Amino acid sequence: MEAADPSRDAFGFVGAESTPRRDGGSGSAVRTLTYGELDRQARQLAAWVQSRGGAGQRVLLPSCEGPLQIAALLGCFYAGATAVPCPSPLDGGRNVRxxxxxxxxxxxxxxxxDSAVAAELSRLFAGSDLVCLAADRAALPDPEDWRPTVSAEDDIALIQYTSGSVTQVKGVLISQRNLLAGQEAITRALGTDEHSVIGGxxxxxxxxxxxxxxxxxxHLGARGVLMPATTFAARPLSWLRMIQRYGVTVSGGPDYxxxxxxxxxxxxxxxRLDLSSWKVAVNGAEPVREATMAAFAERFAPARFRPEAFYPAYGLAEATLLVTGxxxxxxxxxxxxxxxxxxxxxxxAPRGGSRSRTLVGVGRPCGVEIRIVDPETRQVLEPGRVGEIWIRGESVALGYWRRRAETEECFGxxxxxxxxxxxRSGDLGAVDEHGELFVIGRLKEGVVVNGVDVAPEDIETSVQGLNPLFGVTAAVTTGPERDRLIVIQEVRENGLLDGELPSLVEAVQTHLDGEFGIPDAVILLVRPGVVRRTTSGKLQRSAMRGLLRSGGIRPLYPRVPVFQADLSPS
Known part of the structure; x- marks a missing residue:
């Protein structure tokens, strides 16, 4: 921040798009924020936080569009507070919970x-002690009222909430040291500098x-370009038009x-596209597929996208993002x-004529050490053996907020x-003789579909409550990377007509799409007793996955003699 020219643009903010113009641009509303303006806004917000006794405390930062999302984060850093990013209450459904x-x-x-989000927060937390500033409407303090703070390397800069149950959330404690180490690792790995344009x-x-x-x-003193996730979801090509229009050099997202x-x-x-400025196309946050990259490179070759721009990477919040690249x-x-x-x-390698699975390497360690470890014996495995990916380095977080046992288990x-x-990452992988990492699958029960990490318990509880005829629900994933969701739903048959089954499946699918962003799950309606449980009532998802693999599921609907999922070994 101090090294950046105050008059230089720090960020451009791309709004909802209208129909693209013939010159390849769009009718998007674009706002810019210089480094000087960002510093001023951050000092104003920091002064407000300090005036409320927020130094050393945790400050909630709901997602919002425009400059405020960045100024609020830096305002927390300036004030010596701990930032807690979270979804917007305006997104509804699961995000509100x-x-x-x-x-x-x-x-x-x-x-x-901002004022729209603040109004909804006030409604959600009515009667609580939460104080919310509508920063776009309030009279903010003078920037000179801010008092600089001195942070130690192990002070908590932010709590990054990661995957897990909606109600049993896990906050990763990211220190100042972690942030700096993570940024330096990304800089070295991607070759970025102050001339880079980073968009997403x-x-x-x-x-x-x-x-x-x-x-x-x-970190670089470079220029960023940000677009709302809702704009991408509605019009995926708006991402590519943004890259063209602003000369973005580094951008990325999940494989999907x-x-x-x-x-x-x-x-x-x-x-109409020209993607020649795009030097690094990061592919991460979910399994990287060779077929996806090949199809994208072929489709957008006329737009001057180069296959060598693809940059598969592996990371996780607990390591302040980047692990290998x-x-x-x-x-x-x-x-x-x-x-x-x-x-x-x-x-x-597969033998002649046998089945084959194409693995995509996600690079070598970036500022960290990794080991491939047998999760049972904890023995370090040699190249070519599959085990759990273990990581250590300066970017690895301090642990989980108020979860001592899980911190000791995962970080120690x-x-x-x-x-x-x-x-412990909870992911399975192997390295080759050159140190290239290949992510094979997951140890965890978590569901990762379309880049969304969802606890299976959330899906099961949510679906089971849709209809009083629904009994036990099991949510498992399939495919080589376990990226396809199958929901096995027990249905009480008393009084149920065959003609009602398709509508029940449609209701479940509509719910999964709207609530979790999963539009293409397989829904199997089965008789009571099909879903396996332990004597204590705990779901046996591994057993259900085994039944799917062996073709042991006979659904009521869809009516197929034996259902067998595409469960390639992983």
């Missing part, structure tokens, strides 16, 4: 938002959106984002593997060699 759970878990006393649409409570697309331009662009693009639209300008590493061998814990893991503590 998640926001309220985060606010309760973090024990926040202050919130910074991921929300600021998403780790890639917050660390990679919002904080990284600030590239797939959506391929599906939406027409020849005419591709013909490749070399910009080099094509991703791909490797054919035998699925049966992968299931047995070995990454080997020790290998059988007793060579210091590591972070």
């Amino acid at each position: 998640r926001l309220t759970a985060i606010a309760k878990d973090a024990d926040v006393g202050l919130a910074l938002a 649409w991921l929300p600021p409570y998403h780790d890639m959106g917050l660390v990679g697309q919002l904080l990284h331009p600030l 984002a590239y797939d959506m662009c391929v599906r939406e693009a027409t020849d005419e639209e591709v013909g 490749g070399t910009p300008g080099q094509r991703p590493v791909e490797r054919a593997a035998d699925p049966a061998a992968l299931a047995a814990g070995r990454m080997t 893991a020790v290998t059988s060699a007793h060579d210091g503590s590591f972070l």
Whole structure:
């Protein structure tokens, strides 16, 4: 911040698009924010936080559009407060429940938002002690009222809430040291500098959106361009038009984002695009598919997109984003593997005529060390063996907020060699003889579909409550990367007509799309007793996955003799 020219643009904010013009631009409303304006706004908000006794306290930052989302974050940093990014209450559904759970878990006393979000927060938290500033309408303090603070390296800069149940949220404690180490690792990995233009649409409570697309331009003194996630969801190609219009050099998103662009693009639209400025196209936050990258590169080759721009990477919030990445300008590493061998814990080439799964390498460690570890014996495995990915380094967070047992389990893991503590990722992977990491699957029960990380308990509870005829619900994932959701729903048959079954499936699918952003789940209606549980009543999702793999599910609807899922070993 101090090194940046105050008159230089820090960010451009792209609003909802109208019909694109023939010159390849659009009718988007664009606002800009210089480094000087950002510093002034951040000092005003910091002065307000300090006046409310917020130094050293946690401040809720609901997602909002425009300059406020950045000024509020820096205002917390300036004030010596801990920022707590979260979804907007205006997003409805699951995001509202998640926001309220985060606010309760973090024990926040202050919130910074725009007037629309602030009004909804006031309604949600009526009767509580939460004080919310409508920063776009309020009379803010003079910037000179701000009093600089001195932060230690291990002071908590922000709490990044990550995957987990809506009601049992987990906050990652990210220190000043973690932030700086993470930014330096990203800079070295991507080759970015003050001349880079970094753009994206991921929300600021998403780790890639917050660390990679919002904080990284600030670290460099570069220019950022931000677009609302809702704009991308409605018009995926608006992302690519943004890249063209503003000369974005670095941008990225989950694998599904590239797939959506391929599906939406027409020849005419591709013909109007010029993606030649796009030097680094990060692909992360969910399994990286060779087929997606190949289809995108082919579809947008006429728009001057280069396949070597693709940059598969692996990271997680607990490591302040980046763990491994490749070399910009080099094509991703791909490797054919035998699925049966992968299931047995070995990454080997398929034999002639046997099934094959193409793995995409996600690079080598960036500022951290990784080990591939047998999760049972905790023995470090040699290259080619599949195990859990363990990580350590300066960017690895301090732990989880108010979760001592989980912090010790996940952040204090020790290998059988007793060579210091590591972070357990919960992901399965293998490295090759060159140190390239390949992510194979997950140890966790979590569901990651279309870049959304959802606890299966949330899906099960939500779906089960849709209809009084619904009994036990099981949500499992399928496919090589377990990225396709299957919901197995027990249905009480008393008084139920066959003609009602399709409408029940449609109701579940509509609910999953609207509540969780999962539009293409497989819904199986089954008789009571099909879903496996332990004697204590706990769902046995692994057993259900086994039944799916073996073809042991006989649904009431859809009427197929035996349902067998695409459950390639992982």
